[in-house]
Amino acid sequence: MIGQDILMVLTILMFLSATGYFVYRMLPIFRVMQKARSTNRLDNWPRRLSFMLGQVFGHKRLLRLRLSGILHFFIFSGFVVLMIDVITAIVQVFDPHITLDAPLAFVVDLWAVLVLIGILLAVYQRAVIKPERYHGSDERDGYIILAMIATIMIGIFLHESFYPFAAPYLFHVHPSLNPWGFVGYLLGHLWLSTHLASNPVVAESGYILGYLLDIGMVFAFLAYLPTSKHLHIFLAVPSIFLHKTRPHGELVPPLPEDEGMAIRTFTDVNWKDVLDLFTCTECGRCQAVCPAYAAGQPLSPKMVILELRDALRKELNGEDSVPLAGGVVKAEELWACTTCGACQEACPVFIEHVPKIAGLRAALLEDGEVDKNSQKVLVGWDRQGNSFGQPPRKRPAWTKALEAPIKDARKEAVDWLWFVGDFASYDPRLQELSRLVAQILQQAGIDFGILYEGEANAGNEALRLGEFGLFETLAQKNLKWLESAQYNQIFTTDPHSFNALRNEYRKFGFEKPVKHYTQAFLDLIEQGRLSPAPLRIRVTYHDPCYLGRWNRVLDAPRQLLERMGVELIEMPRHGANSFCCGAGGGRIWMEEVGIKERPADNRIREALSLNDVNYFVVACPKDMSMFSAAVQSTGSENRIKVVDVAELLAQAVGLSVPQSAVAIK
Amino acid sequence: MGPILIVMENGASGFVDSSKELITKGREIAKNLEISSIAVGFGQDAESQLKNLPVDRVIAITNPELSQYHPLAYEKTLSEIVKKEEPYLTLVANTTMGMDLGAGVASSVSLPLIAYCNQVAIAGQEVVATSSVFAGKLMAEIVVPKSGAVLTVMPGAWSATEDSGSPQVDVLSVDIPPSMRILRTIEPEKSDVDITKADILISVGRGIEGPENLTLAEELAEAIGGVVSCSRPVVDAGWLPKSRQVGKSGQTVKPKLYMAFGISGAPEHQQGMKDADLIIAVNTDENASIMDIAHFGTTVDMLELMPALTERLRGE
Amino acid sequence: MHIAVLMKSVPDLVEDIALDEHEGQILFDEMSYVPSEWDDQALEEALVIKEESGAEVTAVSIETQDSDNLLFTALAKGSDNAVKLVGDFDLSLTNRQRAQIFADYLHKQPFDLILSGVQAIDDVDGQIPGLVAGIMGWPHASVVTEVRVKDQGIILRQEYAGGLVAEIESSTPVVVGIQAARKPPRYASIAKVRQVAKSRQIEEVEVPLSNVPALTVRRFYKPVASAHAEMVDGDVEDVAARIAEILQERNLLRR
């Protein structure tokens, strides 16, 4: 009886101290969350719940990386199943009559074996494969956790297999070896054949040791968690439930009067941002897909999260706080981000990196620190409303060479309002394309117009550089006309403007339908207003970040290509996993320092690895500039040509495509 | 009408070119207006350097410390001279020294100043100066008032001739005000070329074909006294360092002469060089967009033209 | 150390200059104005000095179209005070007049160091720093790229052609024309300027307009620009000869 009493007391003590310590360590984090900004993450909970279940039990995102996904699924499901074991083991101490019955005992043992295999795979992955994405993660923590889990499994087998032999002495019951618990059963027979089972001291010690390794370690695990990345075991599920449901492409939600977007302290982020820091599993999936990291820039989205988390931990330990922007996260890291969103897309626990990076940028900007080329652009947007340092008066200059003039939507009602954007208006190479788009619309008989010099840059990039005030100014300039003009839908070739108009202008109550030209052209074909003849070429297609990833327009461009009789060969990274050209987030204007391989060059090489693909199709004016230059700088003019979807369509509907546009022969 | 007063600036050896240009032009104006010409120089060697200038009179301020430009001492001395001599025109080159002295002297003696002059014409009894203002976007035609003016003249506005004369020489030495002191002069570091500061850029693009041809550009740059810069692909290929890249993601330059060899003139490149004073483009493609912003263009092969031009410039 | 930074706005050259081509006169009222870039450099250097060795910085501007925005931006960047000189002024003020207005104000103020941009795009009748110094009888230096405070005075770096630099020690008061600050001018975010405009005051000082030596610009005109390169034809030798000639004509050849 004594033995059982001791075990009972011990269990209670371990439970109390472990949970007490856990709560003690977690409280400060929750206090920080209390002081942080609010954000509504409890709306529409049935949708959140079903999303969460899909991610948690289906491992949807995790399985995108096969090996890691599978082994995590083992370990994760092991945890769920082993909860059963933990509960029975503990209950057994208090009421020895309770044992696991046939199927459950089998499942527990099977899963424990699978978990051990998972751990072996994980050790193999860490020690032998050494994926680049773990670079910068806390390796020690990873191994400690794996060792703890392995210990628990071994503990399970030990106490399970010694239980029938120790129970008579400890609990005065006489269970027999349960063949369903097959590992315990086999081990039990081993103890019998080696006569270990018949020695009461050995049997009792074996059981107690196993129990402590199992349950003791479970409690130790609980106490260890708050300082480990495995806090995600507790936080991942709620975090996924609390994921962002506002429009994906919206960087900054509507801000209350007295709040800016700058992040200087942990009170300037919202509570979910704080939760994010402790949810990060250090898996490095974000880092593995980050174009800035791949280019050899000093940015890793993972490190941004970890640096913030460590800074918060230090603050909680009473250390002096270091400025977050420029101190904890270095300015060079922050400015290297293209805001492509690949990190957020890859993160299995739905951490939002980009708003944090943009908020930290905003703090730098408020202190006057910004890359000098971008500064010029910001000033240009403020003064002239465009990034080209050109007078607003010249914005519609590209229309002059058109045979039929374009309506001024400020003066007369139109069906489609075309928001042209800076690049398509001012860049001499792209003006030719803009004229092609106009001709296509004219051929389809669309009643359309533009805002002429009334249009200004949409502000998407100003916002992503952290300049909320300027974004607002630009938005107001545009809204003046967007709200007074008469039209049925907005049409744009520029994914960046598309994103701003569709997602960011909602804060100002603007909710007109906005279509990207790939969607609009597809509509025209479906309505029979355009009938393209098949082009019969093989191409690959690059999804622009602000069209594909941020706005989920993935099918329209593909269907459009199909309708033009174009065979699409996908690059390995496509759709929502597309690889950024490197232009976004203001990067297109910044000085390129320390770039090993430009993202656009990397992307062109990816396209070149495909067989017999001679055309690289883009659907964004900035992509045209970025990739044309990349084709030049990789010296691959003879192998691949960058073409805009509009050029292909113009060709397919029989318009004459000028030589000066990057036309196909 | 008072004389014409020319302020000479010391260079590494003798007077700087821009001062010599003033002498040639100043003498011409003086002759036309039938007034006398005076040159003022400073420093230890002032007397020996001034005494052969083709002017009527020279004033040598021979304090050895003043061989190096001293903003306060120069300005005080010159203001005194202007008060005394009451010149009709005071000419100083628009260098650092000229920018300093011109405005300071003019306002302390209450004369008007005409800055950034690149032309002075005599029309009857009127002297008309033309200045380039608003970053070269406008020319201003100004009639020099009868009461006289100080003119700061753009270097290179005129060419200098190497005439000599035998002027009357006045030598004096002045008190150097103690409130300003030259501590030292610092030579620019030779190793790192700053293409934004060069007056002449020999810029090469992908037409250079390979690193082995870079010597052609370097030899030309040396012959003409310029620096080699390039377009981005040349940096990408590792043929020249990033610091030499002109354009959007490189440096913005505004040299007196920009020679673009084998550069197509992509907007990103143009952004960094379109404000150069003189652009000469060498590109086998007559329709390359660089030709839209160049002042002169030619379609000969750059790899042949570079050595030919080097040869010719060396021969001069 | 108390520093005054003299600032002004100039026409925005992104737009064409408004010119009455017939009369040859600039239509000052028809242009938009932006802060002169060199004055921005001067302000930056003042702020760098302030951060480095403590100083009180006062941005001073003459009331014209853009002056409020200019001064609020200076405050947002870290200037301690902003002073607007008001009077019977319009946009066609000459630099000489501006210099006189500045000097009339500065005479009565206890500034030790006055910084301003070395030049501006419209200073056909002289650059502000030299003019102001001459009027006030203060020493000055232009084309300066660095100013540091030392004891009661300053040490500055003056730059000459070819990158040669002189280090000069000067007592105060002194006027300095800044070519470039030690670091690129900082950015003032729109939100910050707006907030400053709500919370801070610009001091207004009335200054009379006195007579100064004047220049009469007979006419302004646009230099003829060519739209396309003038092509040089012939074989390599012909072209080389012609290019050498062009360089010769423009004084671009070393002799």
Ligand SMILES: Cc1cc2nc3c(=O)[nH]c(=O)nc-3n(C[C@H](O)[C@H](O)[C@H](O)COP(=O)(O)OP(=O)(O)OC[C@H]3O[C@@H](n4cnc5c(N)ncnc54)[C@H](O)[C@@H]3O)c2cc1C
């Ligand atoms: C965001 C971004 C930033 C960029 N930043 C910059 C930048 O800062 N600077 C920059 O330069 N580019 C920049 N680019 C790249 C730019 O778009 C062009 O790719 C690049 O300028 C082209 O360089 P190039 O003119 O040397 O090469 P090309 O365009 O290939 O031109 C070579 C030219 O040489 C001519 N040529 C060939 N052989 C000869 C010969 N024997 N004699 C005479 N002519 C010959 C050809 O006719 C051709 O016109 C940037 C691009 C992007 C997207």
Ligand code: SF4
């Ligand atoms: S948004 Fe793109 S560039 Fe920025 S951190 Fe994420 S993956 Fe990297």
Ligand code: SF4
């Ligand atoms: S942020 Fe997300 S993807 Fe990146 S390391 Fe953390 S958990 Fe992994």
